[in-house]
Amino acid sequence: MASNKAAWIKKPGGLIEVETVEKWIPDRGELLVQVEAVNFNPIDAKLQRSDLFQPQYPLIVGFTFAGTVISTGPDVGSVKPSDRVVVARWGQAGIENKFGALQKYALALEENTLKLEPEITFEDASGVIANLATVVSALNIYMGLSLPPVTGKAQKNGKRILVYGGSSAVGGLAVKYASDAGYEVVTTSSTANKKLVEERNAAHIIDHCQPKEDILRELRANGPYEGIFEAIGSQATTQLMVELLRETGGQFFSTSPSPGDDQIPKNVQKTWAGYSETLASREANRALRVWYMESYLPEALKSRSVWPNPALWLNGGLNSAQEALDLLYDGKVSGRKVYLNPQD
Template identity: 55%
Template sequence: MEMNKAAILKTPRALLEIEQIETWLPGVGEVVVRNEAIAFNPIEAKIQRLEMFDIEYPAVLGYTFGGTIESVGPGVDSFKSGDRVAVARWGRAASDIRFGAFQKYPLALEENLVKLDAQTSLHEGCGVMANLATVVAALSICMNLGYPPINARANRNGKKILIYGGSSSVGGLAVQYAVDAGYEVVTTSSLANWSLVQRRDASCIIEHTKPKEELLESIKMHGPYDGIFDAIGSPEVTSLLGELLAGNGGTFWSTSPTPVDKDLPKNVKKEWASYSDVLVGQEANQEAKMWYLHEYLPESLSSGRIFSNPSDIVPGGLGSVQNVLDTFMDGKISGKKVFVNPQEH
């Protein structure tokens, strides 16, 4: 195995620096992965630029990736060298620099691996893994919506859900998940991503680029809603949903806090959580975690029923990681799942 390199965040809000780092040895329950596909999430850019979480520096960011197992540590019996896997950085791995996705040879915990079969690409596997975990936790655990059957669609249950941001990576999966669970889904999209969102089988798509008053009226017209999930987590969407609920009051769930949360009407409550931790880290949800990692996710990926947004594979290896994060912060990524192969030079 060649020397390891990483894109390192040395201090808060600094630019990433590419440096050679230690070549890790796997401990008990750990594997070393030849990282071939970093799957980016908008939260990583917010962590770098906005210091959303209290992290230790220097840090190696990145929470999902895919690749080939190089070596396994003691006690690992479900995986072997050469297995193709998708990886999420959950549990004790979340704060440990050795497990960060922005490096060539990260460690991974056996419990956070999903083995991919021959027909599932690394991009589909790691592009879906953490985003869909967010959806399962947000909709079925936090919002108490029903779970979908595996590789099938439940009968309609007569309930209607609003999912704001149907063309985002999380939002698109949320639409598909809720539809498969039997809900009527209303969502939003720009015209540019309309056909992508249509593939998720929402019952209604509202163009979100309308003037705010028209957009709000369109959303109201298709309600009322038995649940609202904001997959964007921006100040603009927070304010919009606050206005939507202001008349009668209510609660919506979101993917992120914003500076305007404090300005919501007093009868409107916004909830958000570290959803992956809710699913994989809480003892009460271990049955749901096992269902997700060992049944729903691998079987849905293998059949092609669950799919990520179209891949945007950015060239340049680790040297392009900062540019990707900047593009997220500039709001220039829409309807795509962005990847970098850190093995490129």
């Protein structure tokens, strides 16, 4: 096996540094993966630039990846060398650098790994596994909504939810997932990404580029909502949700904390969590995790009943990691998913 290299962040706000690292040897319940697709999410960029999450440095970021199994440790039975897999970095793996996605060869926990059928691309698998887990957790655990069937769609239940940010990576998956569960989904998008959102069966799409007063008027006119999921996690979208709920009070669920959250009025509650981690690691949610990893996700990938946003692949391997983080942090990615292949 060739030498291993990883993209490190050495200090808060520090730029990516690509360096040679040790060749990891899988321990019990672990496997070594040749990483061939790293999927980036806004949380990766926020870990580098924001102190809201207070990570431990130095760190190797990247929470979802796909590739080929090189070797396995003791007691690994679900995959073998040469199998194609997708991995989410949950639980113990979330805090140890040997499990970080941004390296040529990363370790994975078997329990966080799904073997892929030949027809499923690394791109689709890595673009869905953790983002869709976030949706499952937010909508089913936190918001108490109904599950969709593993195959097909549920009958319409007459209930309406709001997913703010329908063209975002998580928001788009939430629109399709909730629609398949029988909900009418009101969401937002730019005109440029409207077709992308329409394909996910939104009941009503609001142009988020219009003046704030017009957005709020449409949001109110299309309510009331069984639940509100704000899938952008920015200060601006938080403020918009606060304005929506200021008079009536209420709760909304967001994908991220943001500056100024401590100024939210008392009658409005913003709830944020590490949603996919809640699904993956809490014992109380084990049955839902099993349903997701062993039933719903494999079928969703096979049938492509859910799918990630179109891919934006960056050339240059790990040397393009900083470019990817900058694009996400600066908000220059719309309706796309950013990927790189560390083997390039």
